[in-house]
Amino acid sequence: MRPLEVRRLGVVPYKAALEMQRALVDERRADRVPDLLLLLEHPHVITLGAKVEAARSNLLAAPELLASRNVELHESGRGGDITYHGPGQVVGYPIMDLRPDRCDVHKYVRDLEEVMIRSAADFGLSAGRIAGLSGAWVGADKLGAIGVRISRWITSHGFAYNVTTDLDFFSLIVPCGIRSGGVTSLSRATSGRVSIDEAADSLVRHFADVFGREVVEPARRSA
Amino acid sequence: MSKQVVMPQMGESVAEGTIVRWLKKVGDQVERDEPLFEISTDKVDAEIPSPSAGVLREINVQEGATVPIDTVVAVIDEAGDAAPSPAPAKKPQAAVPAPPSESTASGAAASKPTPAPSSAPASPRSAASRPDRASPRAAQGSLAKPWSAAESRQLRLSPVVRKIAREHHVDVRNIAGSGDAGRVTKSDILAYLEAGSPVTPAARESGGAQGAPLELLPRLPPSLLPSDPSTFERTPMTVMRRKIAEHMVMSKRTSPHVHSAFEIDFGRVDAIRKAKKAEYEKAGGKLTYMSFITKACAEALKAVPVVNSSVDAADVIYKKDINIGIAVALEWGLIVPVVKGADRMSLLEISQAISDLASRARDKKLKPEDVQGGTFTITNPGVFGALFGMPIISQPQVAILGVGAVEKRPVVIDDAVTVALRAYMTIGYDHRVIDGAVADQFMQHVKKKIENWTE
Numbered sequence: 001m002r003p004l005e006v007r008r009l010g011v012v013p014y015k016a017a018l019e020m021q022r023a024l025v026d027e028r029r030a031d032r033v034p035d036l037l038l039l040l041e042h043p044h045v046i047t048l049g050a051k052v053e054a055a056r057s058n059l060l061a062a063p064e065l066l067a068s069r070n071v072e073l074h075e076s077g078r079g080g081d082i083t084y085h086g087p088g089q090v091v092g093y094p095i096m097d098l099r100p101d102r103c104d105v106h107k108y109v110r111d112l113e114e115v116m117i118r119s120a121a122d123f124g125l126s127a128g129r130i131a132g133l134s135g136a137w138v139g140a141d142k143l144g145a146i147g148v149r150i151s152r153w154i155t156s157h158g159f160a161y162n163v164t165t166d167l168d169f170f171s172l173i174v175p176c177g178i179r180s181g182g183v184t185s186l187s188r189a190t191s192g193r194v195s196i197d198e199a200a201d202s203l204v205r206h207f208a209d210v211f212g213r214e215v216v217e218p219a220r221r222s223a
Numbered sequence: 224m225s226k227q228v229v230m231p232q233m234g235e236s237v238a239e240g241t242i243v244r245w246l247k248k249v250g251d252q253v254e255r256d257e258p259l260f261e262i263s264t265d266k267v268d269a270e271i272p273s274p275s276a277g278v279l280r281e282i283n284v285q286e287g288a289t290v291p292i293d294t295v296v297a298v299i300d301e302a303g304d305a306a307p308s309p310a311p312a313k314k315p316q317a318a319v320p321a322p323p324s325e326s327t328a329s330g331a332a333a334s335k336p337t338p339a340p341s342s343a344p345a346s347p348r349s350a351a352s353r354p355d356r357a358s359p360r361a362a363q364g365s366l367a368k369p370w371s372a373a374e375s376r377q378l379r380l381s382p383v384v385r386k387i388a389r390e391h392h393v394d395v396r397n398i399a400g401s402g403d404a405g406r407v408t409k410s411d412i413l414a415y416l417e418a419g420s421p422v423t424p425a426a427r428e429s430g431g432a433q434g435a436p437l438e439l440l441p442r443l444p445p446s447l448l449p450s451d452p453s454t455f456e457r458t459p460m461t462v463m464r465r466k467i468a469e470h471m472v473m474s475k476r477t478s479p480h481v482h483s484a485f486e487i488d489f490g491r492v493d494a495i496r497k498a499k500k501a502e503y504e505k506a507g508g509k510l511t512y513m514s515f516i517t518k519a520c521a522e523a524l525k526a527v528p529v530v531n532s533s534v535d536a537a538d539v540i541y542k543k544d545i546n547i548g549i550a551v552a553l554e555w556g557l558i559v560p561v562v563k564g565a566d567r568m569s570l571l572e573i574s575q576a577i578s579d580l581a582s583r584a585r586d587k588k589l590k591p592e593d594v595q596g597g598t599f600t601i602t603n604p605g606v607f608g609a610l611f612g613m614p615i616i617s618q619p620q621v622a623i624l625g626v627g628a629v630e631k632r633p634v635v636i637d638d639a640v641t642v643a644l645r646a647y648m649t650i651g652y653d654h655r656v657i658d659g660a661v662a663d664q665f666m667q668h669v670k671k672k673i674e675n676w677t678e
Contacts, residue, residue, distance in 0.1 A: 050243050050261065050268045079268035104234030105267040131476065132438045150233070151258070151270040 080147030508574030
């Protein structure tokens with residue numbers, strides 16, 4: 001089985017994560033690193049997808065309001081519309097080569113959804129898909145969002161999975177440009193306390209299953 | 224020599240892509256595999272590398288435009304070209320983008336009703352590296368060159384594939400392989416030869432408006448199709464069939480449907496019908512049950528206005544006009560002409576309007592405005608013998624009435640079994656705005672009117 005190196009990075013500012021991904025995509029292309037799954041949290045940030053103009057129209061808050069709530073605004077270069085990241089949300093950035101056997105962008109998105117759906121089940125939550133929309137949904141509420149970039153079949157960006165996210169921040173935007181439906185988090189939907197680490201562990205497990213990879217976690221092994 | 228750059232197929236179910244950004248300008252030098260443009264499909268952004276080295280000569284698709292896969296988006300003059308005399312006859316415009324208009328797309332579909340099945344969804348992994356697929360003949364003619372033993376070992380071709388390729392002067396690197404790791408199999412190469420002219424999945428698939436229809440009518444995963452293509456026939460939908468298909472999926476996705484059924488006695492209406500039939504016919508109206516039902520609905524819609532509404536985000540749009548669509552089955556599909564202002568019409572006027580619309584529908588003489596502006600729909604599965612139907616709402620309406628067969632039934636009246644002329648009528652309604660009690664109230668109006676008809 002192909003190895004998957006999981007790197008848990010803690011809280012990383014959005015801009016730093018962008019640069020890191022850019023560098024790692026090159027490293028991955030040159031085969032200097034194996035397939036990677038970066039897991040991290042971002043400080044409050046609103047990010048715009050590649051169709052920037054469309055995404056901007058789904059930003060509801062004025063710049064002053066964003067500043068007053070300490071929320072950054074970034075263009076991201078990923079697919080998708082607009083989204084929010086912040087504390088309590090597990091962000092996963094797989095840096096993977098989809099060649100030779102996974103070269104299908106829709107399948108890739110469905111696979112990322114599958115990872116979140118299976119993880120939700122670990123916490124007793126029945127999440128699913130909504131035809132025509134991407135992401136993992138609990139009823140009409142979005143639990144996990146997806147926005148992906150693929151450069152010559154090397155992936156970057158990925159998914160954002162709400163664990164204990166303060167959902168109020170989503171009111172600053174129309175998430176992913178979809179006006180129907182709200183957002184939810186593992187904690188809200190289970191009315192329980194799920195820790196970020198538990199959620200991340202479950203994501204790693206299912207990610208390895210869905211993508212058929214063997215997890216290598218250097219940091220953890222030495223710990 | 225020039226090289227066409229096509230919109231790559233980034234996955235089985237991907238039929239089109241939007242060009243987000245060109246990373247090179249016309250006249251720029253590009254290297255093979257250097258990022259050339261960025262596309263966006265669904266939630267994914269992808270950077271597409273140049274298929275060859277040279278000078279970017281043409282950009283045919285501008286930023287922001289969405290085109291079907293295999294559309295030629297740019298042309299590169301390949302490095303090492305004898306620049307001065309690019310034979311204009313070889314200009315690659317022959318395999319030109321099908322503009323994503325419905326007529327073109329369906330025209331293309333109609334002209335090739337049974338495409339070679341093996342030219343169907345190309346293996347995505349090789350999509351980016353087979354830019355010549357859009358014009359296989361050209362590829363055979365100009366690009367085929369012998370490859371070395373080492374190369375063919377690298378391509379891992381079986382001897383039979385190698386032989387066929389040699390005989391037909393095919394460069395297998397232009398073929399989407401379905402074998403392990405994109406390996407070209409015998410059936411791949413035979414399909415490639417058979418395909419002759421390009422029939423792209425996009426041409427068959429992108430029957431019209433961008434985006435949505437493809438989602439509404441998703442492509443089957445290959446595993447769900449019979450593996451032997453000789454056991455089925457693939458036929459493109461007509462434009463009408465396709466529109467119905469898309470609308471039904473969209474409606475079910477939009478409105479949470481609930482249905483209630485009522486039994487309604489037609490004894491009184493039947494008596495009136497028999498008595499007045501001749502008189503109406505003289506005036507050009509056909510006094511059918513449908514005329515009575517339409518009139519009853521018009522009155523009920525007035526009494527319960529939410530049934531005559533639409534939902535716009537979190538607003539309810541109450542419509543002042545009452546325009547009742549009546550579904551007419553045709554040999555070639557289904558059409559719903561609309562009786563406009565039904566609440567202001569007499570029974571005679573309604574009967575005249577219905578017979579006029581129905582006959583024009585069958586003669587294909589309806590005008591566009593005859594089928595637009597409906598605020599409520601009646602459908603009549605009873606004419607085909609159904610006891611009742613569970614109809615799907617015609618968007619953006621919020622309710623639809625299904626009329627079952629009107630027939631004599633044994634019923635109990637005053638503790639005695641007797642014979643009555645009855646039908647089941649069902650209302651399908653959008654539970655976002657209509658609750659069960661309200662739907663039932665509407666149906667009570669219809670029932671009361673029909674059972675106690677007074678003119």
